[in-house]
Amino acid sequence: MANYDVKQEVTDKFSLRGRVFHKLRDDILSGKYEEHEELKEVAIGEELGVSRTPVREAFRQLELEGLIQIIPNKGAYVTGITEKDVQDIYMIRSLLEGLCARWATEHITKEQMEEMEENIYLAKFHAQKGHLDQLAELDNRFHDIMYEACNSKMLEHQLKDFHQYVLRVRKKTLNNANRGPKSNEEHEQIMEAIKAGDADLAEKLANQHMINAYENMVQSGLHEAYQKEKRQ
Amino acid sequence: MANYDVKQEVTDKFSLRGRVFHKLRDDILSGKYEEHEELKEVAIGEELGVSRTPVREAFRQLELEGLIQIIPNKGAYVTGITEKDVQDIYMIRSLLEGLCARWATEHITKEQMEEMEENIYLAKFHAQKGHLDQLAELDNRFHDIMYEACNSKMLEHQLKDFHQYVLRVRKKTLNNANRGPKSNEEHEQIMEAIKAGDADLAEKLANQHMINAYENMVQSGLHEAYQKEKRQ
DNA sequence: TAATGCATAATTGTATACAATTATGCGAGA
């Protein structure tokens, strides 16, 4: 419900502008466009079968997200995302997820707590069965629950932005390594800490959870693979 | 130089769209528009003497900044910023400024270090003379230097966003209380820690610096005054 | 009187037209 607003806010997926925005963001993050590549309004518009207006509005949003840079009267250039950017994001997220866990400990509702427990229970099931897609989905959802539970519109907003950023990279990670089950175990520990009302521990665990996710990504070499994929 | 990109990226101040965007953001943050007030494209356009196109583009950006909520085919509604939002922002900033100070310790250049020292020296002078405007300006600049020195595009981007958010509130604070000189003393301590290469201390001091700024704002009652001003 | 349905108005969504700015290419001159 609180989530409903946010989803709407993040931008309508059904309007042309919304579709253009999401398409371009996906394409930039997935590496379809080279870094420093110029995006032309008419070209994008023709490709997606829309006029320049929705494209321009999408450009303005992408600029604010830092994915493209618009030089007035010149053009829009893809900013891309370097390996260091990803690392920085994980470090920043580590702090913010920690704060989120702390606040969630103080503000979580009974319903949210139950959904969290259900999430972990389900994830265990899918981990056993080897359903990696569902596992990734549940992993995302766990974090969303925590974002909502922290009772801070501002923090939730920030974290969802970052989450979007690394979603693509992270999904690969969960699918390819055996990070999924390990991640879920960490979720369970965080959940237990929140349930026990131990904010310090919850914060610390959430901090570490992000660092582990990053370490795993780097170790498994998937991030490098992702980077290479971008170049080709 | 690195800053040049960012300033541009934050949005051109000279295009109509840029001007509309900044005007609306200022008006929302300063409380000209009530919370939940509906913003109409034609009305805004006529008021600023522009067509709907730049207004719409500005709306899309404001939505992404979380300042308004756009409901498709219905309208744009002011989200506003509550007292709790401000508090949350300061807590988030506290963590991120700490991380920024840590990274700045590891990456600051000689030039940046010199500008920092000059900044603090100048601020001492203006503090003695009671030049509150210049003091506020130097305070902002100190933080900008640190954002640049941290060598992280992502973190710099985040912190500058937040900085914008609280700029209006903070300026009042510096102008009205004797926070200015105290703030500069804290800057000096942070600078010394960075200079000494003590990242842990720099982080801790930067953390506390934000918390102090917030505490001072609340204690001096200026934030409440700001809130009241919004309502009338 | 209160509720319903429909016509009309208001507002947003999208497309297109025109203006302003920037990039490109070619020819003249050294």
Next chain:
DNA sequence: TCTCGCATAATTGTATACAATTATGCATTA
């Protein structure tokens, strides 16, 4: 050949026109 300058093309910035959706108000009816 190389450089400069200008004409032309390409591209973005803004305004307006049209379409789709939503809000409003009034008449009708139970």
